[in-house]
Amino acid sequence: MSAAPTAGHAAAQAGFEEAWARLLREGHGAAVHPGTLGRVVSRTIELLGRARDAEPFDPAPAEQAGALLVEAHFTDAAVLARAVELLLGHPAGEHAPKVAGAFASGWTVALRDRTLREQEAIRLAADLARKGAEKALYASEARFRAVFESAAIGIGIGDVNGNILAVNRALQEMFGARPQDMRDLRVPELVHPEDTPGVWEAYDDLVNGRREHFQFDKPYYRRAGGVIWTHLTVSLIRDEEGVPRYQVAMLEDITDRHRLQERLRFQATHDPLTGLPNRAEFFERLERIFDSPEPGARFGLCSVDLDGFKAINDSLGHETGDQLLAAVAERLASTVAPLGHLVARLGGDEFVVLLESCLGHQESVAVAKTVLDALSQPFLIGDQKLAVRASVGVLERPVAATTPGAAMRAADLTLYRAKKEGRGRWTLFDPKRNAVAVSRYAMSVRMPMALDRGEFFIDYQPLCSLRDGSLAAVEALVRWRHPELGVLGPDEFVATAEETGLIIPLGRWVLEQACDQAARWARRFGPGTPKMNVNLAVRQARNAALVSDVDRVLRGTGLDPSGLQLEITESAVLGPRDHALQAMHALVDMGVSLTVDDFGTGWSNLAYLRDLPVSGLKIAGSFISDVHDRPSPHDGGDGELLGWRIVSGLVSLAHTLGLTVTAEGVETAADAERLRAMGCDWAQGWYYGRPTRPEEITRRIAEGLGDPRVRRA
Amino acid sequence: MKRPRWIPEGTDQETPNVARVYDCYLGGSHNFAADREMARKAVELWPELPKIMRANRGFLRRAVQYLAERGFTRFLDIGSGIPTFGAVHEVARRIQPDARVVYVDIDPVAVAHSRLILEGDERAAVIEADMREPRALLADPAVADLLAAGEPVAVLLVAVLHFVRDEEDPVGIVRVLRDAMPPGSALVLSHASFEGRPDQAGPHQDLYARTPTPLTMRSREDVVRLFDGFELIEPGVVYLPEWRPERPESVGPHPERMTGLAGVGRLS
């Protein structure tokens, strides 16, 4: 039907067109250029008009209009709804419903096509993007794999349970293992006895997420045998949630560097002659004990010194001496080191055994005995058989009770005592003696005051006649009642007094006290009074004022000079021209008698006995005590006999020189009897009485011959 | 430390993605269920969103036209997304048939899609890059080539800077781009803002906060500062519909409801 449009019709059409244009403009807003939009508006209006006018009805133009809108991006269902509404409301169309229907159908078909097309496009894009990403990932993975495989550094990846998941070629070569060997391993199996302390704690922290990485130098066993040293870095890998997942270990082979370091360290810490740990190493190990000791921890030290090594060195030459030291070191190392103790050479012929942990002094003593035992067999050096003995100072202490320096000093002092008490033996540390020795300095500072404060006192020990047991003399022995150390004997402080020169006032004081006491006894007991023996220290003997001092004291106390005997040591007088010798003569001229003390322990030049104006000698106590435990190869084990023969020889020698002989250290009746039988004059020792207070002596003099042990002639 | 991205962002169809959600708002079908779900929620909360997006698209079109009409033939569209309709090269070439465009997006799917569309187009390139690393972006051969001639380049940062958080320094990013732009170049910029609809800003940001690309709305002052060093073209920084509308009535009675702010600046 193509009826000419009426005026009303035209107005209706204009209204529709305006509403249509507004719908489209609002639908897109300003997103599309107004010109473009205008073309869409006029084209659709034209198509819709054609649809409305066509006879018979043809849906194609209306469908085309719908499709055109979709093409112009009108995809909103609200726009469709409003468009259908406008089309249905068009006043001039009996086809209006059909037009609207065709339009909607065209729009829908186009939208579906468009939707499917866009969906396909976006899926294809997503697909491409993923593939691209995968390819990139694969490429980067391949790069990483190449780096991993060909890295010069060993790399291993494991899970947090310690399973080894992957290792690279360098790591396999370092371990000398095939990949399957490595995969059968678990990380915790890679322990090595030389692992740095803390490495496994760090590992534990890492796999449990308590730390992110750690670095250590660590040894590993190689599968083929041997050990490889590595610089190890382990890092933790977490997943997106932060949960620990993997560990990555990187290992650098530092075996050569490590060996060199070890060599240098060995050289720095070992003695080149014997191969034993040296002084530096010993002190480091000693100090380590004190680092953070367990409560109640104890340790032991055996300070070992060869007896008479200097003589061997001097007589047989340094080379032999060195060979001997090396042989000694080897014996010590092979007997003591297996017990788990450190044997070190401190220098010269000084060795030390360190018991880094110790259960008690028995264990240290056992080690000392092992040492002495080990050295008891002679050494074969070249074609010479050399016998050496050693002295051992044994110290065993709670770690908390001392310091490394103090422990070392104490061990040395103990060794010194062992040597002094006779060689070839061990001596156990004695805290009291040690305290004395250690406080020597304090002593010397305190000693002058001590004299003023009356801290010294004198005990007297009997010297008895072997003939009838009567009290022939007493020896004055000075004591120091030390406020901290208790009562000290002369052997504990006289050396210090001598070193510091205090021996002069102290000696004078002792002389005064002893003479005063003797004078009082003489006044009370008359001729039966025992003589008073007073020791003269070396320094006193050489003191220019000695003679005048003695003279003044004798006058002061009123003691008859014949009641005083001065005991001097062999070393007090060096030779005939000695100034001291003149003093001795002056004393004897005064009427005082002289006795040689400790005869046989020093350098005994019998000739000088002739020149000295002495009237007696005292055989050192060690001769008598040694008699009993002196081994003798000649006498079928009866060394005792030989011992007595020596004593007997000394007695007759003394008698030849017209000297009175006193035996010291007499402890039994049998010894006393034997000495009496061989003609010894006097005896001193525990059998006859220990040093005691003057009152006790007074009592014994008073009792006269009442002593039960005194034999009557 | 950045974690390795084992699944490239954007290829995961389970997570809503900015480019595809935006396509949704514009009535496109370049999207997946998760994107549509997100768009539906957003529109429920804020029914005007599709209109705002169209207004943004309108601004983009007018700005490109404006510059093309003034002789610009080089365009760098950063954060180009999935141009459902009115892509920069189409709009520009209607005026400058030889116009060259480089599209940049961080989203690999958007990039792949653009590549499908532009396959065989010698004067268009698509690259995948992150504008938060502007120096790397500028070093891309396609971008470097576009800038190398020294001719003015129109750099588009349309509806993208609000995906850059304050601590990622949006001002600094723009400065780096500016320093690389030849004299006479232009910056086309639009940005989500809470100025027009403070009531909507919060919930809308919250919705994006749950996506891998949180949204930071900014004030007019902030947006003006992004133009530091540029000379703003009339009318300056305005609401999206207000920027040089072709027909006064298209601005509508409430331009502030189209909450984006937009502007174009030129380098002298």
Ligand SMILES: C[S@@+](CC[C@H](N)C(=O)[O-])C[C@H]1O[C@@H](n2cnc3c(N)ncnc32)[C@H](O)[C@@H]1O
């Ligand atoms: C809302 S769309 C805008 C698209 C287009 N510019 C427009 O205005 O019509 C934002 C786009 O920016 C992209 N984008 C977001 N952050 C980006 C970044 N840091 N670097 C590059 N592109 C980014 C998104 O992938 C998305 O395609």
